[in-house]
Amino acid sequence: MKYDSREAENRIQDERVNLSRQKLMMEGLQERYIEAAGGEQATVTLSKSFSNVALTMNGFNG
Secondary structure, eight states, X not given: OOOSOHHHHHHHHHHHHXXXXXXXXXXXXXXXXXXXXXXXXXXXXXXXXXXXXXXXXXXXXX
């Protein structure tokens, strides 16, 4: 997707980078939580929660 303004393109690219960083951070937190909880139920519950967040965030992916 192209925008008329270089500034707008830069801002969108910056937000995509921020979103990627947030996703990586969430994955790390998920792994730590699963380790701490130590159970399969924690994995299932957290996976469902992160799937819902990912669906919401995909709307911002462009």
